Amino acid sequence: MEPQDFGNDLHKLLLQALQAQDRDHLLRIFKEYPNQSLDSAAKFLEAKEHIHDLAALDCMATALTHGGSIPAGYQYAATSLLWGITLWSSQVTLPEADLEFYLANSSYLIQKALLDTGNFAEGISQYETLRTMNLPGWGKPIFYSTHLQAAENYFENNRSDEAVLILQSLDENQILPASLILYDRLKSKIGLINSKTFQSSEEIASQKRMQQLTDLKRMLAAIRTVMKGYEDQMDMDSIEKLVEMYEGEGDISEQELLELTHKISAKTLETQSVMGGVDNTQTPQYKRNLLTQSTAFFHDDKLGHEEDRLRNCLLELKGFYKWFEERKLESDLAFIAYCQYICYNRLEEFQKAADSLDVVFGHLEKQRASISNIHERAGVFGQYPALFGAMALTNYMSRNTRRLFHRIEASKGRNLTDKVLEATGEHQRLDDPDTLIDRLVPLLSANQAHYLSVIVDFDRSYSVLLTKQGKLFATAQGAGEEVLKDWVKNDFPNPQSWKMPVSGLFGRGKSVEIPKELGKYLDPINFAIDENLLDEGDHIVYSPDGLLNLFTLQIGQLNSGKPLIAEFSVSKIHSGSQLVKLLDKSPENLDEIIGITCSAVQDDADKVKEFEEVPLFLLPEEEGIGAEEEVSIENVLEALGPNKLFHFSTHGVFPSGVKGLDLKKLNPYFNSGLLLMSDGKKPELDSEFDYYLGQNLLSPKILQESHVNLNGSHISMQACVSGRAMEGYGGDALGLEWAFFYCGAQSMLSAAWNVDITWANKLFKAFYTNWIHQEFDMKTAHRQAVLQLMNEAPQDNMPVEYYWGGLSLIGDFR
Structure with missing residues (x-):
């Protein structure tokens, strides 16, 4: 929805009435937009003072915007802000604290309206205009909610760096209770997305749990302060239950977490509707709550795989997608696409599942590119930790080997690739991420080489070989993460442990022939050999993944019974992009x-x-x-x-x-x-x-x-x-x-x-x-x-x- 779609007739009418000081006309306009705060707004007009006119406009803007009447709420907020600026610049004497409050709240509501309707660029433009005006109270805590909503507009517009700068400019100790939930939510979201490359998954999980506990406690305290006397309007019990869960030491039940957060969200929306006195069913928050409710059955082992439910869910998701697409809310679109993938995957419609995941992938690539510090991009794909494994599965099952190869490659060596791009001044092509094969094949051909790329998923691994002729072979025969964990537990990366007895079921010994097992990752090479695509003297470059990095594939056994390095020369690489960078120039002569x-x-x-x-x-x-x-x-x-x-x-x-x-x-x-x-x-x-x-x-x-x-x-x-x-x-x-x-x-x-x-x-x-x-x-x-x-x-x-x-x-x- 573009800003002009809000309509400006209401804005003009309100301004004309204010300029004429015709408060009876103002009241008639107000009554055309009934809400819970209408009576309060009317009483403010009765005072017949400029500051109370602002108060009346603020009542209307707040109730309508939070209640879901965003176009009208936006126009009331815009009028309140413009009239406040007009009075201030005209040096009309007004109570300073009151003026600061109404300027801050109206600018916050404008940012919120533009955020909720996907007009991120417009929100940024308005914020940057206000920033140059040095409004009363601009640097004080009263304006923090404005700054935080603006930061979200920057973030959703893939300008993450500016969002971080806004957060860093705020004094956390000065944040008002009403702004604290906004601050914690945005700080946590950006903090996780901007995770460091060198952090481990265990560190992030621990950090995330501690941060969520801190945020929940602060949210509970903030709600108790802001809603004092109205605690019954909020689901305080569910929030307290969440705090208890995060304070516990065991794993948190996904189902229970989902149920509690849904209850809190539903109660919050109900409260907003009652206090605002208007229909809020067209707000993003309401739609997100419905979306969560519609997909909750995914977590049920039985219901989550019923065909009729999955197909009905797809119809609902189509409607959600259209609603959020009209508002250009890309993060929501990515989540809906991921839900569509779950449905299609369980229905075994793998091509559609893969296409849905590509929507998620494209969104995350754009988000990642918006973070200038290449070491602080690790958490972008962490929002969907199963994404790359899911893309491997769906593309493998739909036999889209080319896209399978590219999605495997997208999962690895990202920081090293970014470092190369940073050093060369190049930029990653987000419009067409599937060009790696075209760049690799000429280099492989010139060097009599073939490239094997592997991704380790939970229960299996996918291997794709790109030959020097440009042909692709793929298998899913290699051991997955769970098996590799067992190998690592038994120290199988070290051959000294291979012949040690390993207890099996009921204490019976079992053995694992590691070279043969590693050979399963090499199956695409066997296929290429069968088709006479590998010549004597050819070279194999391979890129491992996950726990497979602890092993060396050069000892893996081919179908011939010989280790890979007995048949071909072998080397390892972190990614195909890194291989392109290395082979794209002649090797240097070493001088010392x-x-x-x-x-x-x-x-x-x-x-x-x-x-x-x-x-x-x-x-x-x-x-x-x-x-x-x-x-x-x-x-x-x-x-x-x-x-x-x-x-x-x-x-x-x-x-x-x-x-x-x-x-x-x-x-x-x-x-x-x-x-x-x-x-x-x-x-x-x-x-x-x-x-x-x-x-x-x-x-x-x-x-x-x-x-x-x-x-x-x-x-x-x-x-x-x-x-x-x-x-x-x-x-x-x-x-x-x-x-x-x-x-x-x-x-x-x-x-x-x-x-x-x-x-x-x-x-x-x-x-x-x-x-x-x-x-x-x-x-x-x-x-x-x-x-x-x-x-x-x-x-x-x-x-x-x-x-x-x-x-x-x-x-x-x-």
Whole structure:
């Protein structure tokens, strides 16, 4: 609804009557818009004073706007604001506090009316005009509700940064009870959407629960203050019950939460209707409450899958969609589209389900692009945590493999992609997000490469292979999140645990053949092999997801019975977008080799010697940062730079399987990395895993915040678990690889598990011989080194993969 659709005849009539001071005419106009506050407005007119005229207009504007007669309420509020400004600018003597109140309330009602009708840009324009006028009370708490509603208009108009600035300008301690609920709601909404890339899902869940509890308590206190004497008009019992639920330690029932919030919403709308004395059935709040009521059956295991109910719900959703579409309320449209997906998915109409999810996806992409700080976009897709898995399922089931590939890619490496765009000055194309295949195929063809992208869903994983010929193959054979959790619990990312007995049902032993299980993610490669699309010497690039980041697919078994790397060279990447960025330019010539070695206090002389073996092999007559000087974080960061080869021979740590209540301790962004010296002392291996509390850990956090320039450089990490990553809330695989890539590194070689240093030395020396001395390209140098170790691996109680499979190539493979 455009502002002119409100009509301005009422506004003109009211202004003419005010200018003529014809209060009898004003009253006749008022009576054409009956509401609960009409009598009060009439009494104010009887006073025949300017300030009471404003009070009368304010009564009408408040009752009509909150009651649902938005066009009329808008016109009364606009008249009240304009007449108040006219009196103020004409220097008419008025009670200052009263004038400030009526100016503030009318501007708030205008912002609310424009917000509720989807006129976000108009609301922003009016707010910015008022901001230049220096109105009485503009910076005082009396105007806070205006600022908060304006912030919502900025937010809904995909101008999140300005909304944040408004919130930050308000003094939380000065917020009036009537504005507190608005403030808490907007602060929570923006706070969750602007979550940090490096936060874990567990951190966000804990933060969200604590914030909701705080907001509920403050809402309860605010309602008791504002509605004093009218508490029976609100459902205070339900609010108190919600507080009790959030204060509890167990899981919160989705069904009970839904029922309580619906009761509170319904009672609030009823109160607004009674106190306003008008029909409020055409307000967004009323429609949202109806929408919640219409979709509540989704949570019932039986009713939620009845065909007739689902089809009837689709008809209702169509009506809701039209209503909100007319008002351009995109957040509501996205929610309705998600509800439509649920219906279509349960009816097994997967193409329509996928189309509905694309509406949600498009809205979230726009919202995400509106946040300028690329580290504060993680929570946008967190509004619909099952979105990417649902898009994978529906596109897979509807056999739309191209869109399946693009939606999988949209789920991963988003922060790294943003970093690339920020550095190059490019902008993500929101109008057509499905161009990645077109950009990738020429690069894959030129490099004899194929790209495998995987997404892990709850009960299965989807793998899509894009071949160098541009053909797509997809399967859903890989283990899902629940199975991977079980593997991680049993430490299966480490081959040393594969042959340990695992108790099964009733104590019977069971075994998991990890290479065969990992091979299921590689099924699309088997299909391409069957169609003769893979040639000898071809390269496979793969991008894992979720807990699969703790494993290496190069050891996965193909249908031939051989591991992937026995048939093809293999490398890993964070996303297809990152691969495009790397392959789009020629690799840099490295102009210097720097060896960095640091053992731990617990290491004996033989172990120290083994740590120094590869750096001395690389630099037999040179001296980099090594045992002769302090290998501290500060010195290492100072030495890091572009177009160099850095070899780290250190201890590496990663918090997989670590226990504790401190969520930072469990987050690899803070508590993984390489152990270096501090104050001239070697690091100590810590059984409590509190490395992030000390000064010896070169963590992803420290790297990312250091702003070092590693453009074109190669990083070798001869350090245990240095190649592991854990997905953060924003979809990025957080770990050392992510941090080094963030700093511009071109390629890496890192460890998937606690590698044996003797065999790691063998592999690195073979790799460097092949790459530096024999001048093989990097992918061939790596594969030949692995094949050499395969031939030398002993047949003992340890899986053979332990000796040759733990060091993976990442990034640019050329």
